[in-house]
Amino acid sequence: GAVVSQHPSRVICKSGTSVKIECRSLDFQATTMFWYRQFPKQSLMLMATSNEGSKATYEQGVEKDKFLINHASLTLSTLTVTSAHPEDSSFYICSASSGTSGGASTDTQYFGPGTRLTVL
Amino acid sequence: AQSVTQPDIHITVSEGASLELRCNYSYGATPYLFWYVQSPGQGLQLLLKYFSGDTLVQGIKGFEAEFKRSQSSFNLRKPSVHWSDAAEYFCAVGHGTASKLTFGTGTRLQVTL
Numbered sequence: 001g002a003v004v005s006q007h008p009s010r011v012i013c014k015s016g017t018s019v020k021i022e023c024r025s026l027d028f029q030a031t032t033m034f035w036y037r038q039f040p041k042q043s044l045m046l047m048a049t050s051n052e053g054s055k056a057t058y059e060q061g062v063e064k065d066k067f068l069i070n071h072a073s074l075t076l077s078t079l080t081v082t083s084a085h086p087e088d089s090s091f092y093i094c095s096a097s098s099g100t101s102g103g104a105s106t107d108t109q110y111f112g113p114g115t116r117l118t119v120l
Numbered sequence: 121a122q123s124v125t126q127p128d129i130h131i132t133v134s135e136g137a138s139l140e141l142r143c144n145y146s147y148g149a150t151p152y153l154f155w156y157v158q159s160p161g162q163g164l165q166l167l168l169k170y171f172s173g174d175t176l177v178q179g180i181k182g183f184e185a186e187f188k189r190s191q192s193s194f195n196l197r198k199p200s201v202h203w204s205d206a207a208e209y210f211c212a213v214g215h216g217t218a219s220k221l222t223f224g225t226g227t228r229l230q231v232t233l
Contacts, residue, residue: 004163034220043210043223044164093163109221111156111164 002028004096006112013084014120021079021115023094029074030096034109035067038091050077084119091116122147122213126224134232135203141196141227143185143211153194154212154221155185164210170194181205206231 003026013019023033032051036044048064050056050071058064066088068080077096081088093114123146133139145151152171156164168179175187185196194211208228214221 006163041226041228043225046220046222049220095164108166108169110166113163114161116161 002026002096002108002110004030004094004110004112006092006094006115008115009113010116010118012118012120015085016083018080018082019084019117021081021092021094021117023077023079023096023112025075025096025110028096028098030077030098031074032097033071033077034095034097035069035077035079036093036095038093038114040091044093047079081117084117086119089117089119122151122222124211124213124222124224126209126211126227128227129225130228130230132230132232133201136200139196139198139201139205139229141209141211141229143194143196143224144192145194145211145213146192147213151194152214153185153187154214155179155183155194155196156210156212156223157181158208158210158226160207167196167209201229201231203231203233205229 005024007022035047037047038044046059047062048056048058048069050069052071052074056069071077091114095109095111097109125144127142154169155167158164167183168177170177170187177185183198187194208226210226211224212221
């Protein structure tokens, strides 16, 4: 089956630094990738949708200048948390699909294992 | 706007007992419905999905779900629970798998031996 990886799995950083999280589709080409944020014991909240080669679409309330998303290739998307603060500590999960965002595709969305970010 | 409600935050069942996890959705058009499972510290794994056709959907690990349009529900069932089924279960709705999904708040399943 389709596999999505994330790196790193855990990261601890100091307040004010930037952190980059990678999301890779290992055995398929992902035209669309999604970034979610999950707080402890809560559901996943979609942060943004990215299509390869174009700018990401951010959900309402998500600061695009703070959470930089790049989807430079069909197998890689990155999320950079800039000037991280303790309130950014969370579990970040990406997913990837070979369908086109917004369409009625039946392509499945595959999820990565997540990245635990802790900002001190 | 689409929304998903999972009324049960936490459910405990004995191993070997049957299980039903509830999910209600709100969506203006024909929904695409999903159930995902998340083990601690892990990403989500798709259990099953419904797009159209037979309203009883079979998934992996012995799970099934039934779409009931009249009740706006998509409850997940398993006839006999195994200890390894202990996890967080999320119901989600979307209008296409490649479009954004709206997740419920999840139901944590605990299995007692």
